[in-house]
Amino acid sequence: MTSRNLSILGLVAVIAVVAGIWLAGRQTSSPAQESALLYPELSKQLDAVTTVRIVKAGGTPAVELKRGEAGWTVTERNNYPADDAKLRKLISSVAEAKLVEEKTSNPESYKTLGVEDVSDAAAGGMQLELDGPKQPVKLIVGKQASGAQSHYVRRAGEPKSWQINKSIDTSASADQWLRKEIIDVSADRVQSAEVRVGTAKPYSAVKKTRADADFTVEGLPKGKELSSPSAADSFASALSGLQLSDVQPASAVTDKPSATTTIRTFDGLVTELTGWKKDDKHYVALKTSYDAALAEKFKVATAETEKKDAAAEGDKAAEDKDAADKGTEGAPPAADKPAEETAKPAARNVEEEASKANAQLTGWVYEIPAWKYESIFKPVDELIKK
Numbered sequence: 001m002t003s004r005n006l007s008i009l010g011l012v013a014v015i016a017v018v019a020g021i022w023l024a025g026r027q028t029s030s031p032a033q034e035s036a037l038l039y040p041e042l043s044k045q046l047d048a049v050t051t052v053r054i055v056k057a058g059g060t061p062a063v064e065l066k067r068g069e070a071g072w073t074v075t076e077r078n079n080y081p082a083d084d085a086k087l088r089k090l091i092s093s094v095a096e097a098k099l100v101e102e103k104t105s106n107p108e109s110y111k112t113l114g115v116e117d118v119s120d121a122a123a124g125g126m127q128l129e130l131d132g133p134k135q136p137v138k139l140i141v142g143k144q145a146s147g148a149q150s151h152y153v154r155r156a157g158e159p160k161s162w163q164i165n166k167s168i169d170t171s172a173s174a175d176q177w178l179r180k181e182i183i184d185v186s187a188d189r190v191q192s193a194e195v196r197v198g199t200a201k202p203y204s205a206v207k208k209t210r211a212d213a214d215f216t217v218e219g220l221p222k223g224k225e226l227s228s229p230s231a232a233d234s235f236a237s238a239l240s241g242l243q244l245s246d247v248q249p250a251s252a253v254t255d256k257p258s259a260t261t262t263i264r265t266f267d268g269l270v271t272e273l274t275g276w277k278k279d280d281k282h283y284v285a286l287k288t289s290y291d292a293a294l295a296e297k298f299k300v301a302t303a304e305t306e307k308k309d310a311a312a313e314g315d316k317a318a319e320d321k322d323a324a325d326k327g328t329e330g331a332p333p334a335a336d337k338p339a340e341e342t343a344k345p346a347a348r349n350v351e352e353e354a355s356k357a358n359a360q361l362t363g364w365v366y367e368i369p370a371w372k373y374e375s376i377f378k379p380v381d382e383l384i385k386k
Contacts, residue, residue, distance in 0.1 A: 038097040038153070038164055041135045049091055051131035054170050057123040062172040076174035080247050080364065083179050090169050091130065094137065097166040100145075103152060105159040113152035114142030115161045126170035127156060141168045175246040182366055183286060183357060185239035189265040191298070193235040197259040197379045205232035210266055210298065217383060224384040231383040238376045239263055239271060246367040250285060253365045259377035267350045268295030275377045276365075282373035286361045290354040 037043075052065040064075040065082050072082040103113060110116045114124035118140060130137035138156035145152050145163045153168070154161040171177065193215075196202040203219030215232040226232070238261075259275040268291045276283040 036099050037095075038099060038139075038155075038162070039094060039135060039137060042095040042130075042133055042137065045133040045135070046091060046095060048132040048134075049130050051129075052087065052090065053129040053131070054172055055118050055127040055129065056172050057118055058121040059119045062126070063174050063177055065177060074174050074177050077178060077247055078249050081179040081360075082177050086169070086177065090128075093166045093168055094128070094130065094139065097153075097164040097168070100150065100163045100165050103161040103163060105161070107159075110142075110154070110161065113154075113161055115140045115152055115154040117156070126172060128168060128170055139168070141170045178244060178247060180243040182242045182244050182361070182368075183239055183271065183288075184241050185263070185265060185269065185271070187236035187240055189267060189269070190236045190239070190263060191266045191294070192264045193232075193238065194262045195259070195378060195380075196261075197377055200380060203380050205235045217380075220380065220384060226383055227385045232378075234375050234378065235263065238372075242368065242372065244366040244368060248365055248367075250363050250365050253283065253285075261376050264291065264294060265350075266295075266298040267348060268292060269350050269354055270294075273376055275373060277373075281367055282370050283365050283367055284373065284376065285365045286357075288354045288357040288361065290351040292351070295350060 050067050052063075053061060054063045056062045065072055065087060066075060066079075067073075068079075070081075072084055072087055073079040074082050104110065107116075111124060116123040116125065118125065118127040125140050125142040128137070128139045128141055140154045140156055142152040142154070142161070144150065144167065149165060149167050151164055151166065151168050152161060153164055188210075190207075192204060192206045194202060194204045201219060201221070203217055205215035205217050207215055214229045215235060217226055217232050220226070253276065255276055255278060257274045258277050261273045261275070263271045263273070270289045270291050272287045272289075274285045
């Protein structure tokens with residue numbers, strides 16, 4: 001055989017190998033390589049989702065979230081409102097999830113990825129179920145894959161497992177799906193707090209005007225004084241961003257309260273708080289109302305300030321106009337000022353705020369962090385000089 005023929009045969013062999021590799025790649029290509037969606041139709045049916053369920057090992061339901069006329073609620077917490085933002089993120093993550101790579105189809109290897117059937121008591125993953133869409137969602141969510149936004153999953157009933165490009169939240173404790181915010185009253189609004197802890201004599205922390213830097217305390221034990229002028233200032237933020245750790249129906253609490261506090265604001269919001277301590281946990285119940293007389297009392301002072309401010313603005317505008325008429329340099333006419341400098345925020349409707357808050361708070365007792373409990377129900381001993 002000539003060297004020319006050998007060269008031709010060698011070239012044919014190389015071409016054959018390259019073609020084989022190319023064909024193999026074509027044959028093993030999968031929807032994942034085309035970034036196919038995990039559930040192609042789900043994004044069009046998000047509004048159809050009525051129930052979200054998380055099932056843990058052994059087939060035991062861990063959390064059920066249902067959508068009703070008033071929104072999403074947590075079944076295991078007597079239908080208390082759920083965290084809408086967290087739920088939306090979960091459902092969207094499933095709808096937007098794309099297949100990154102096909103993994104094992106061998107049941108004996110599922111454990112490595114945590115995608116065994118959850119009927120197995122030793123299963124390592126969770127099963128996420130979405131009721132409502134035409135295309136049923138029963139997704140076994142296994143271990144976190146490489147990267148913060150990646151999970152191993154398997155559609156229940158199918159042999160193939162996958163790596164997807166989304167992290168799926170399968171928090172298995174009902175309290176993790178509750179709407180956290182209880183009430184939020186900014187520090188600048190708080191005018192007073194009346195506190196009674198146990199059998200101790202009640203006391204009050206008070207600001208007589210909005211301009212007061214610190215709260216004065218009325219009802220201190222005889223011969224005692226505050227540890228510092230700002231000793232009671234923590235009451236200002238007692239209701240700021242108050243969030244729950246857990247919740248239960250008020251009917252489930254039969255113990256006698258440990259403490260009570262009533263917090264009033266300059267604009268008339270009144271919040272009555274009742275506290276309990278049990279088994280190293282801290283609980284609070286709240287009731288809100290509107291005190292029109294209190295709001296009116298401090299509204300008068302505010303109105304006088306507004307009149308003075310308006311008069312000052314009027315004088316300034318007159319000076320600017322006079323300067324402009326004379327052709328001298330001065331501030332621009334009021335009409336030329338940006339809208340954000342002249343616009344005033346809408347007045348808060350505190351009566352409506354109190355009514356809405358009370359409707360949400362009535363009938364519930366909240367578990368809250370210990371440090372927040374202590375800031376609401378502060379014993380007088382913690383305020384006085386030792």
